[in-house]
Amino acid sequence: MTKTVILVQTIVGGLGIGSIYALVALGYSMVYRSMGLVNFAHGSIYMIGTYFGVIFYKGMVAGLHLPYWAAFIVGILLTAILGVALERLFRPLANLDLMLMLLGTIGVGIMLDNLAIIIWGAEGFAVRSPLSSKPILVGGVALVPQMLLIIGVGTVLMVGLQTFLSRTKVGKAMRAAAQDREIASTMGIPVNFTNAVTFAIGSGLAAAAGILAAPIVYVNPAMSAAVGIKGFAAAILGGLGSIPGAIVGGLLFGVIEAISAGYISSAYTKGIAFIIMVLVLMIKPSGIVGETTVEKV
C-alpha cells in the first residue's frame, strides 16, 4: 500500500466520523441561533435517538425487526417528538446565565442517561451493518460500505437542511426568528412554533447521526458524553450558531482525529483534536466561519 492510499483511506474515515460530528454540531448551532440556548443535553438526545432507532432494527420492541431504513426514519421521528417536548421544558432556560443553562440542560441530560440505563441496561450491544462488511476497492483504496453510507446520507441531510432553511416558508420563518425574536413575532411569525421546529430538526439530526454510527460504534448509554462534547467542540470550532460552521467544524474535527490516530498516536486522538481546537480558537476566537462580534459583557 502506498502512502497516498493510506492517507486517502484515513481522510475518508475521518469524513465519515466527521459527518456524525457535523450532524450533532448542527443541533447545537441551530438551537443556539434560534433560542440563545446552549443545549448540553444534546449528547443524551443523540444517545436516546440511537436507541429509538436500533431497538426497532434489533427487534427489541415486541420482536419487531424493521428494515434499517425504516428503523432510521422511526428513530428520527420519535426523537423529533422528544425534541419538541424538551423545547417546552428548556424555554425558561433560554437567555439565562450560561452556567445556569449548562446546569439545567445537563441536569436533563443526566436524567435521560440514567433513564436509558434503567430501561435498556448499562451494558450496551453491537449493531450489524445493513450493508456488507467487505470493503469496496476503488483504485486500491479500501472503503467500508457503512462509512460511505454515513457520508452519503449525511451529505443529503445537510444539503436538505440548507434547502429547507433557504427555500421553504417555515425555514425562512425560522431564520427570521433566529435573527430577531421581537421583530419576527411582530411580523406574525409564531416564534415558539419555529423554536419547536428547530429543536425537532436538531434532535432528529442527532438521531440520524446516532443510527448511522450505530454499526461502527458500540451502542451504550455512555456514548452520550463523548459525542456530546465533541459535537459541541465541533460547533464551537466552526463558529457557534453558524450552519456552515457546524458542518465545517464537524468534518474538520473528524479528519483531525483520524489523521492523529493514524499518524501520531491513537491514545492521544481526542487530546490532539482538542488542542488543535484550542489553537484555532486562539487565532480566530469566533470560530472558523463565525462572525466576529464585539460582545460587551
Place this chain on the structure above:
Amino acid sequence: MKTRTTLWKTIALIAFLALLLAVPKIARNDYQVRILNMTGLYILLSLGLNIAQGFCGQINLAIGAFWAIGAYTAALLNVNFKWPFWLTLPAAMVVAALVAAVVALPSLKVRSHYLAIVTLGLGEVINIILVNEEQITRGAMGIPNIKRPSFFGIPINSEQRYFYLVLAFVILGYLVARQITRHRFGRAFRAVRDDYVAAKAMGVNTGFYQILAITISGVYAGVAGVLFAHLNTYISPDIFEFRSTLFVLTMTLVGGMGNLLGSVVGGVLVILQEVLRTFRDWQLVFYGLAVVLVVLFFPGGAVGIARRWRERQGARRAREEEANTVANPPSEEAR
C-alpha cells in the same frame, strides 16, 4: 442594634465551630466522617471555582483536572520519593498553580461559551495524559499506598483525626478567599466580571487578573488534591473525570455563585448525594431532576434565597415605618 446582631453572630459562629469540633465524636461510624471529610474537600474546590467564576467571571471547567494535578503530584512524590504530606502540599500547590496558569492563557482571547469548551477540552487533555502515561502514572490502575500524614509526631491515621486537618484547611481556605475577594484583587476581579471593556479602559490589567483568578482556583484545587490523595491513600484518573467538575459547579450554583458562603452551603450536596444512594438506579435520575428544579426555581442558589428573604423583610419594615409616619406625622416642634 448593630452591636447586638454582631454579638449574636459571634455566639452563633462559636457554637457552630464547637459543634464542628464535636462532630467526629457525634458521628456513628467512620463512613459518616468520611463523607464529611469529602464535603470539606469539595468546599475547597468550590471556593476555588467561585473565585475564578463567581468573582472574576472566568468559566473554569478544568477544576477537576487541577484537582487531579494536585493529587497526582502529592501521590507521586510520596510514593516514589517518600516526601511527607507537609512537603507534597507546597509542591502540589505550585504545580497545580503552574498548570492552571497555562490553562488560563486562552482566556486572554476567548470568552463565554468558547472559554467553557476550551477549559473543558484542556481538562480532558490532562485526564487523557494521566490515563496514557503509564510509566509515570500507572494509567487506569491508579496509585496505591499513599501514606497518611502526621502532625508534629501525631499520626493522622483515622478518619476522625483527618477531619480536624480538613476542617483547618477549609477554615484557612475560606479566610484567605475572603481576604482575596474583599480587597484590591477582589475589586479588580469584579470589575473584569461585570464590565470587561470598562475595566480595561479604567486601567485594570484585565489579562493579569483573569490569569490570576484561574491560577488561584488551581491552588485551591491543588490543596484539595493533596488532602484527597493522603486521605484516600489511592487515586486513579476516573475519580477526576469531567463529572467531578460538574459536581463542583453544581454545588457552587446551588449554594450561590459569587458568594463564598455559597460554596460552604453547597457542601450539603455531597451529603444529599449519599442520601440519594438508597434509591440505587434512580439515584442519578433524582439528582438530575433536583438540579433542573434548582436552576428553574432558585437560580440564585441558597444564598440568593436568603438574600431575597432579607430584602423582603427590609421592604416590609420600611413599609411599616412609612405607615407609622403617615399615621403620626412628626409635629412642627419635632422638626
